Amino acid sequence: MNRSTPPVTIDPQAPLLEVSGLRTGFRRADGGQFVAVDGVTFRLEQGRALAIVGESGSGKSVTIRSLLRLLPRTASILGGEARLAGIDLIGASDRTLRRVRGREVGMVFQNAMEALNPTIPVGRQLAEALTWHGLCTRAEARARAITTLGDVGIPEPERRARMYPFQLSGGMRQRAMIAMAIIAEPRLVVADEPTTALDVTVQAQVLDLLAEIKDRGTGLIMVTHDLGVARRFCDDVLVMNQGKVVESGPIEVVLDSPREPYTRMLLEATLEVGDVRAAPPEEAPTTVREPLLVAEHLDKTFRSRGGQTHAVRDVSLAIRPGRTLGLVGESGSGKSTVARLVMGLHEPDSGRVLLDGQDVHGEESRLQRRRMQMVFQNPYGSLLPHYTAGANIIESLRLQEIGTPGERTERAAELLRLVGLAPDDARRYPQQFSGGQQQRIAIARALAPEPDVLVCDEPTSALDVSIQAQILDLLAEIQERLGVAYLLISHNLAVVERMSDEVAVMKDGAIVERGERRAIFGDPQHPYTHRLLDAILPVRGSRVPGAAIA
Incomplete structure (x- = not known):
């Protein structure tokens, strides 16, 4: 069956996107209306990028979902206009919107696991984005799918294309979602937290790719709580609070000279590598205690129809009571697998995990695991x-x-x-x-x-900067009061620097460097650690690695 759709009529003289007075509400249980987006107005030209920033719940995601009418049944557009190159998006028929979505507008959702079909390999999902709109043959679509997966930084794209979403790491799923959004070369890409699950090196690759697309005339709207990403990539910014735009303008002007107290609060809450506040006190020699959690020579290989992945290679680590070990590395480096091995959620092929000297995979494993809790990367899942x-x-x-x-x-x-x-x-x-x-x-x-041990797998990746600061303060307070040990996995190096006493750097399943926080951030030895630090995007001017903690 031919499911291809004819193109919509575009007005080349019209602005790429023009939004005026957009209002969106949610129906409450008492019959009332909660207005989540209240009078949002902006304009976007071809080849420009607009950042929408603000705290969680400020209306950022509802704004961009309203443009394509991707809203739950309890939500409705109460007023306003939105036109894409002359196409009335608010009043368009469902048939017209189906032509627009994917072909004229590519969408990157915040939660790739929800957005991707769990029953279809990712390569086939990308190919269908082309064949559904009749843009090429099936063979051409399969080839372009593999190429695009490689373009967004997924290693071994031909093998990964045969894998299902659940077989990919969180960062790889997000990259696959980005690949799906850009594969049809749309006029506009709308991205809801597109780099949230990505480490800084892959983030740089993806932003470079989006920059190339923007240079070819594609417009981009990026919802993000990462002001460094917004500054690096976007031309203009909208700052939203409680459904309204409180400040807007060129990105450098707004971030360097904010007028509104709310914008200043967001900037003050942003944590950067080298901040003085990103320096937990050094442990005095007299307080050093025996390790509470020890992992010895962990090894793990996963096998599937797509082949096998040696996820963890001879990993050993130790955490003392009241201390935090930060585990960093690019997506797919094995960080989350180490977390699941430590928690007893995976059995290691070799090696062991000890909590207070007892094997967490042994006969008393259930009792041992009660003393450990985990914060997962995907909160909804x-x-x-x-x-x-x-x-x-x-x-x-x-x-x-x-x-x-x-x-x-x-x-x-x-x-x-x-x-x-x-x-x-x-x-x-x-x-x-x-x-x-x-x-x-x-x-x-x-x-x-x-718990005695808290394993945190990207615990703040989905949080805006003000709430992130609150959560980090909360975790520090609980650690000080209860002596709980943390294994902190994060691609946000500022968070790792803020919270960690020691840091281990992973690449390709192995630990390539480890040491005290001060040494890793102030005087890294391994070239890969240097790459991670060099890829950090500053929010306030230029960054000198380790300057505040040397």
Whole structure:
């Protein structure tokens, strides 16, 4: 069956995108209306990039989803206009929008695991984006899919194209999502946190690729909480708060000389490598204790129809009570696999993990694992969707047999307050929260039983800068009070510098460098560590690695 669609009629004289007075609301249970986007107006020309920044829940994602009418049933567009090269997006028929989506506008969603079809290999999904619009033959589409996967920095693209989304790391899934958005060479790319799951080296590759596309005349809208990415890539910026645009203008002007207090708050909350505040106190020699968690010579290979992946190669590490080990490296380097081996979620092919001298994979593994909790990279995938936020936390306490039902409910409300949510949010379901809010719930659930070890796999990757600062302060406070040990996995080197006592750098499944935080950031020895630090995008002027901590 030929499912190709004819192109829509484009007005070459019209602006690429013109939005005026856009208002979008959500229907409340009491019959009222919550206005999430209130009077948003902007204009985007070809070959320009616009950043939309603001805190989680400020209306950024709802704004861009409104443009393509990708809204849940409880939401509706209340007013305003949006035109893409003369096409009325708000009043367009569903048939017209199907022609626009993918062909004229490519969309990069915040959660690649949700956006990609879990039952279809990623290469075939990319190819279908071309054949559905009749842009080339199936054979040509397959070849272009492999090429585009390589363009966005996915290693061994021909092999990865045969893999399913769940077989890829979080960063690779995000790159596959970006590849799908750009493969048809659309006029406009709309990206919702496109680099959230990417390490700094791959982030640089993806931004360079998007820059090439922009230079060919493609417009781009980027929703991001990473002001360094916004400064590096975008020409203009909208700052949103509570559904409204509070400040806008050229990116350098707004970030260097912000007029509004809200914009200044976002900049002050942004953490950068070399910040004085990014320096946990050094541990005095008299306080050094024996390691609480030890991993010895871990090795793990995954096998599938697409081949085999040697994910972890002879990895050893140790964390003492009250200390944080930061684990960094590019997407697919094996960081998350190490986390799952430590938690006992994967069995190592060789090696062992000891907690207080006891093997977490041994006979007492269930008791040992009760002392360790994990914050996963994908908050929505880790939360129970049919449980409310409060019930997700309460269920963790119930399974650990902690407290009475009343005490569990009180503890859930207390933890929601600690991570920046209201106690009333306990009655809402995960899908009713933004991505950043979902991660806050996941962190609250992990903290509920007050574990001895907390394994954090990208715990702040989905959070805006102000909430990130709150969460990092919260984790530091809990560590100081309870002596909990953290294994912190992150591609955000400023977060690792802020939280870690020691740092291990992974590449291709192996640890290539490790040492005290001061040594790694101030005097790195391995060329790959140098590459990671050199790829950091500054928000405030130029960065001198290690200058504030040398």
